[in-house]
Amino acid sequence: MPPRISALMDGELSHGEACDVLSVLPKEDKLRAQWDIYHLIGDAIRQDQVHDVDMIDRVMGQLSHEPVLLAPRQPHKLRGGSNRWAMAAGVAGMTLVGSLFWLIQGGHDNGLENDFPAKPGTVVAVNDMQHYLLAHQAFAPRGPVQGGVHYIRTVALQQSGSAR
Amino acid sequence: MIKVFLTAVLVLLLGPVQARPNDAAALLDKAAKATQKLNYSGVFIYQRAGDSETSRITHVIEAGKEYEHLEVLDGPPREVVRTSDEVKCFLPATHTLIIEKSRQRSFSSLLPVQTAGLSEYYAVREEKPVRIAGIETRSILLEPKDEYRHRYQFWIDPQSGLVLKAVRFNEHGERIESFAFSEIKVGGRFPKEAEKLRKKMPGGDWHVESVATRETAFDKQGWQIATPLPGYRLVASMQRKAGADTPAGQHLIFSDGLSSISVFIEPLAGRKAAAEPELHAMGAVNVYKRTSGAYQILVMGEVPPQALRRLGDGIEHVK
Numbered sequence: 001m002p003p004r005i006s007a008l009m010d011g012e013l014s015h016g017e018a019c020d021v022l023s024v025l026p027k028e029d030k031l032r033a034q035w036d037i038y039h040l041i042g043d044a045i046r047q048d049q050v051h052d053v054d055m056i057d058r059v060m061g062q063l064s065h066e067p068v069l070l071a072p073r074q075p076h077k078l079r080g081g082s083n084r085w086a087m088a089a090g091v092a093g094m095t096l097v098g099s100l101f102w103l104i105q106g107g108h109d110n111g112l113e114n115d116f117p118a119k120p121g122t123v124v125a126v127n128d129m130q131h132y133l134l135a136h137q138a139f140a141p142r143g144p145v146q147g148g149v150h151y152i153r154t155v156a157l158q159q160s161g162s163a164r
Numbered sequence: 165m166i167k168v169f170l171t172a173v174l175v176l177l178l179g180p181v182q183a184r185p186n187d188a189a190a191l192l193d194k195a196a197k198a199t200q201k202l203n204y205s206g207v208f209i210y211q212r213a214g215d216s217e218t219s220r221i222t223h224v225i226e227a228g229k230e231y232e233h234l235e236v237l238d239g240p241p242r243e244v245v246r247t248s249d250e251v252k253c254f255l256p257a258t259h260t261l262i263i264e265k266s267r268q269r270s271f272s273s274l275l276p277v278q279t280a281g282l283s284e285y286y287a288v289r290e291e292k293p294v295r296i297a298g299i300e301t302r303s304i305l306l307e308p309k310d311e312y313r314h315r316y317q318f319w320i321d322p323q324s325g326l327v328l329k330a331v332r333f334n335e336h337g338e339r340i341e342s343f344a345f346s347e348i349k350v351g352g353r354f355p356k357e358a359e360k361l362r363k364k365m366p367g368g369d370w371h372v373e374s375v376a377t378r379e380t381a382f383d384k385q386g387w388q389i390a391t392p393l394p395g396y397r398l399v400a401s402m403q404r405k406a407g408a409d410t411p412a413g414q415h416l417i418f419s420d421g422l423s424s425i426s427v428f429i430e431p432l433a434g435r436k437a438a439a440e441p442e443l444h445a446m447g448a449v450n451v452y453k454r455t456s457g458a459y460q461i462l463v464m465g466e467v468p469p470q471a472l473r474r475l476g477d478g479i480e481h482v483k
Contacts, residue, residue, distance in 0.1 A: 129446060130253075130255070130260075130262065131262060131264075131375055131406055132426070132451075132462060132464060133464070134251065134253050134262055134264055134375075135264055135375065135377070135404065135415060135426065136417075136424075136426035136449070136464055136465070138246070138251045138266075139400055139402070139415065139417055140417055140419065140424035140426060140465075141399060141417070141419045141421070142196070142199060142200075144192050144195035144196045144318055144320070144327050144330075144422075145195075145199070145318070145327050145330050149208065149210075149221055149234070149330075151244040151246075152210045152219055152234065152236070152343065153341075153447055153448055153449055154244065155234070155242035155243075155244060155253065155255070156210060156217060156236075156447055156448075
């Protein structure tokens with residue numbers, strides 16, 4: 001089962017498979033612990049605010065004091081497996097549900113919205129020009145010159161930008 | 165007998181003259197393919213406007229997937245890691261990690277390089293061979309036939325096909341930028357490299373910025389290009405989103421096989437509309453920015469400014 005949890009988190013399961021895993025998850029303490037640890041690892045790697053493995057109690061505690069505030073998504077997409085969602089929500093609380101919506105919808109919705117599970121309080125600061133330059137270098141055809149060499153323009157800018 | 169003699173003279177005279185341009189094109193083609201197919205690792209010097217920097221580049225193919233690692237060895241240790249669907253750019257000075265993700269287009273199956281049509285827009289000729297990084301290279305010069313591209317010169321290892329030195333010149337014949345390998349190892353195995361790059365993440369407190377991209381058809385987005393540039397084809401059209409709070413924009417790529425131009429069309433979304441179009445240089449890359457209605461149009465590339473201006477001014481919303 002742990003490999004399937006990992007696959008679920010990576011968005012590699014089909015809608016049906018994901019629902020199966022989610023229906024077992026609340027019933028199995030071991031799996032839940034695995035789920036929490038994977039998320040902790042993910043948060044640590046992404047440098048998000050790191051959560052305790054034992055975060056569920058605190059999240060649930062906070063939930064009871066706060067109005068329900070889900071990520072701004074279209075509500076009609078949540079119809080269907082609502083019982084399973086309810087179960088998952090019971091287990092993991094608001095934060096995890098937010099990311100589950102994202103993982104599962106990712107399979108059948110082409111919108112780019114799903115690549116950004118909205119996290120309340122996260123402000124995405126964008127250093128515009130560096131992004132554009134990286135995107136240009138990443139996608140433009142490379143010609144005869146070794147691909148990776150092109151990126152030097154993206155990072156060479158960083159130095160001159162900070163020097164000036 | 166005289167006939168045979170004359171034919172022989174003709175072959176001797178015409179043979180090399182005719183063979184050379186084709187030969188140069190074939191070498192460029194080989195170079196374009198070699199960069200994607202070979203394992204290599206080397207140190208190169210990048211020069212621009214009097215500054216120079218040393219970097220290491222490693223390119224590895226493992227299980228059919230490409231991995232690439234660029235590491236600047238001078239100054240702050242900036243790095244770029246490319247795997248099949250992700251480009252990560254580590255900028256330690258600002259503790260920023262930019263992640264560019266591609267949903268459908270794999271970075272490794274990048275557009276086939278169209279070296280075949282190059283001679284229509286560049287005069288291609290071969291220069292004297294030069295020894296670089298211990299290797300006898302062949303040198304190819306590409307002189308643009310109009311004002312919409314720059315002059316390039318490449319020094320290519322005829323054995324491997326890798327470009328060991330490249331220089332781009334502006335319209336006045338001055339060097340804009342160059343890179344040259346000081347040492348390179350071609351072929352061989354880099355056993356742990358791919359895994360190391362897959363897992364690479366910074367330690368400590370970094371700010372992560374994520375950009376996601378997927379392909380879309382450009383003609384359905386309500387925009388048109390009124391003044392296309394000769395020789396530049398639209399080779400990719402993508403929708404991109406640079407953060408949860410940023411509206412999605414479009415990224416178009418035009419290429420003549422050697423020079424490329426990116427066009428970013430994005431809703432202004434609170435950004436200030438520029439009163440006048442702006443043209444400026446970011447290092448070796450030129451940028452042209454203008455506002456059209458509620459949209460910002462940003463055009464960038466390693467091309468002369470007039471190419472950006474002409475393309476950028478002709479982008480119109482038709483809906």
